[in-house]
Amino acid sequence: xxxxxxLLTILFVGVFSTSVIADNNNPVKTPNRxxxxxxxxxxxxxxxxxxxxxxxxxxxxxQGPAIVLLHGFPLxxxxxxxxxxxxxxxxxxxxxPTQRGYGQTEAPEHIEDYALTTxxxxxxxxxxxxxxxxxVVAGWDWGSPVAYTAALVRPDLFSGLVMISSxxxxxxxxxxxxxxxxxxxxxxxxxxxxxxxxxxxxxxxxKDSAYSMRFILNSLSATxxxxxxxxFILKPGQAVADIMVxxxxxxxxxxxxxxxxxVSEFESFTGALNWYRAVDLGWKHTSFLAGAKVxxxxxxxxxxxxxxxxxGKAVYDKLAENVPNLYKNVLIPDASHxxxxxxxxxxxxxxxxxxxHVK
Numbered sequence: 543x544x545x546x547x548x549l550l551t552i553l554f555v556g557v558f559s560t561s562v563i564a565d566n567n568n569p570v571k572t573p574n575r576x577x578x579x580x581x582x583x584x585x586x587x588x589x590x591x592x593x594x595x596x597x598x599x600x601x602x603x604x605q606g607p608a609i610v611l612l613h614g615f616p617l618x619x620x621x622x623x624x625x626x627x628x629x630x631x632x633x634x635x636x637x638x639p640t641q642r643g644y645g646q647t648e649a650p651e652h653i654e655d656y657a658l659t660t661x662x663x664x665x666x667x668x669x670x671x672x673x674x675x676x677x678v679v680a681g682w683d684w685g686s687p688v689a690y691t692a693a694l695v696r697p698d699l700f701s702g703l704v705m706i707s708s709x710x711x712x713x714x715x716x717x718x719x720x721x722x723x724x725x726x727x728x729x730x731x732x733x734x735x736x737x738x739x740x741x742x743x744x745x746x747x748x749k750d751s752a753y754s755m756r757f758i759l760n761s762l763s764a765t766x767x768x769x770x771x772x773x774f775i776l777k778p779g780q781a782v783a784d785i786m787v788x789x790x791x792x793x794x795x796x797x798x799x800x801x802x803x804x805v806s807e808f809e810s811f812t813g814a815l816n817w818y819r820a821v822d823l824g825w826k827h828t829s830f831l832a833g834a835k836v837x838x839x840x841x842x843x844x845x846x847x848x849x850x851x852x853x854g855k856a857v858y859d860k861l862a863e864n865v866p867n868l869y870k871n872v873l874i875p876d877a878s879h880x881x882x883x884x885x886x887x888x889x890x891x892x893x894x895x896x897x898x899h900v901k
Contacts, residue, residue, distance in 0.1 A: 577603075577630075580623040581799045590646075593667040594660070599646035600639040600668060604630030607901055608674050609893075610665060611638045614683020614707070615814055616758055618645035618807045620800075621682065624886035625893060632894045637677075639668055641688070643813025653741075656816040658824030662692040666699065678900055680704035680893065682882055683850075684817055693838055694831055702900040703840040703865075704893065707850050707879055710840075710864050711857040713832050718821045732776040738818040747783040748811040755804050759796055760789035764847045764878040772879075774853060795883050836865045841896040843889060845877030869899055 577585045586601045601619050603626050611622040619638040629636045640647040642664055643656060650656070665688065669677060679700045681689030686708035693700040714721065722736040737743075748754040761772035766789070773785045792801070808814075842861060844851050851858050851873070862868050872892055877884040 577627040580627060583803055591671045594664045596642055596648040598639055602637055604635045606633045606635050608635045608637060608677040610677055610679045612681040612685030612688050614685045620803055621882055625882060625890055628890040634897060643816055645807035649813030653816050653819045654823060656820035657827055658691050659827045661688045665692050666696060676701055678702035682706040683708055690836055693836055694834055703838050706843045706881055707848055709842055709858050709861045710836050712864055713828055718825055732778060734774050735818050737776055738815055745812045747781055751808045752805045756789055757786045760792055762879040763793040764876055765793045839867045839869050839900050840865045841869050842871045843881055843892055844873055845881045846873045846875050847878040
């Protein structure tokens with residue numbers, strides 16, 4: 543057994559299964575139900591479980607081989623509402639957790655509770671609770687790093703990987719905060735994730751959750767005007783609140799019902815922002831993954847206008863090298879960063895095709 547496999551076995555097969563604490567309640571399984579209006583959150587099967595020391599909310603729909611869908615910032619399980627019915631109809635069981643710090647799942651107080659390995663451990667703990675021993679994991683935005691970390695450390699559990707908007711890149715040789723300093727601060731700029739490191743400052747920028755949601759969701763959509771696009775680079779002393787603008791017109795998919803639900807899920811953004819504040823900690827915890835490649839069959843999806851692809855071109859261009867079993871790499875026209883929301887039919891078709899391929 544080589545060094546990588548040895549470390550993986552000792553550190554994670556044990557830690558990410560036997561030490562993950564789940565409650566003893568039997569998960570509620572329901573027969574397939576027809577969801578007539580995905581925008582109506584009450585139509586879904588909502589469950590809670592005690593996982594990894596926190597109370598976790600999740601949606602569990604359908605029967606058959608399982609797929610786990612992981613959301614990103616600043617959304618919740620609800621961002622996958624248009625995928626759930628389509629995947630269920632195709633014969634799959636769909637597990638959609640609300641991740642720690644978001645919505646109805648608990649938000650621990652300490653930043654160290656949001657390290658990437660802990661986030662991946664939450665997913666494994668939930669699958670243990672549901673007695674699922676093989677699944678495909680899909681992640682959008684922040685959900686993608688959680689998904690590919692889980693796939694790397696537990697290849698016995700995850701047989702396929704879907705990344706949306708955030709492509710996999712091996713662990714860097716440099717601490718993330720040091721990279722931000724070298725690339726941005728030393729050149730008179732502030733990277734948005736660097737700005738997020740200031741506890742309390744960014745949280746106050748988002749104190750009006752309705753206004754913040756309108757700005758963020760519009761700014762990350764392909765329909766946003768040039769002056770409404772999300773800015774990843776700030777000037778020294780500038781706050782996110784300084785660049786927030788009220789959208790002239792919301793995207794068609796962002797109906798009053800959808801916006802109202804998202805706003806209701808965010809009394810505070812602190813837990814979600816703590817994911818960014820734990821980036822360095824996650825880097826320190828994953829030294830054993832240096833140089834690792836994702837070996838599972840994988841699918842990558844993004845919008846053609848996704849700023850993550852535009853600004854992260856160097857990472858995107860090496861995706862096939864870092865994921866040697868990449869099944870498809872698809873950029874969807876007329877979509878930006880919120881691909882499952884902006885192009886649900888295209889995403890559904892790609893997901894079902896990939897699941898059938900893996901199965």
